[in-house]
Amino acid sequence: MELGRLIEEEALSKKIQEIGFSTIIEEIERVSAMYSWCSRRRDEEICSAFEKNLSEAIRSLVKLRIFKSLMGQDPGRSFDGEILRAISRIIDALSRVLQGYPIDPYGRIPIRSRVDLVGKDMRLRSGYVYLVHIDRAIMLVACGLADLIPI
Structure with missing residues (x-):
């Protein structure tokens, strides 16, 4: 699952989405592939923009999940449940x-x-x-x- 789709589902759902380790590994592989592509192209502008957007997206997802948790939602068996x-x-x-x-x-x-x-x-x-x-x-x-x- 893409990070964008994950954020969209989290934002639209009232409950905390259960995210497994397999999903995290898939995202890490996607990000690694993008960094490899960036290093081959040697385009700092694209790589910097990607890094900035990735950081903002992850920060937004984490904040949303923390907010839902503070509002009493159970994270279930998600990787960050504890x-x-x-x-x-x-x-x-x-x-x-x-x-x-x-x-x-x-x-x-x-x-x-x-x-x-x-x-x-x-x-x-x-x-x-x-x-x-x-x-x-x-x-x-x-x-x-x-x-x-x-x-």
Whole structure:
């Protein structure tokens, strides 16, 4: 399926279109063939225009899919389904924080860790409550690794 047709179907449909890896591979092959043609012709103007239009088309498709996901549409088994779900969870966690969770003067909020987690500059034990910077806390909550603690 061509990228243009894919964008058209996505724009006209109320649901998120399921895009499989085979479709992505087909598009990559088409784009590679176009780049090969451009390099043989050595026409920078055509190649630059193609690259600009391709970038804009992909950006539009991604924005449309994110918007639909944020509006509650399920991406199903699409290649980017988990990413779209994660974006929705991030927005949900952020909105809950902004609805009245306490934030200390350093930008930290209370969370309860669901798992033991050791990172570069973070060590969390399952079941314990921690004050974590808001951006990291929202990512942990969105990934299901922690819960927000209302006070």
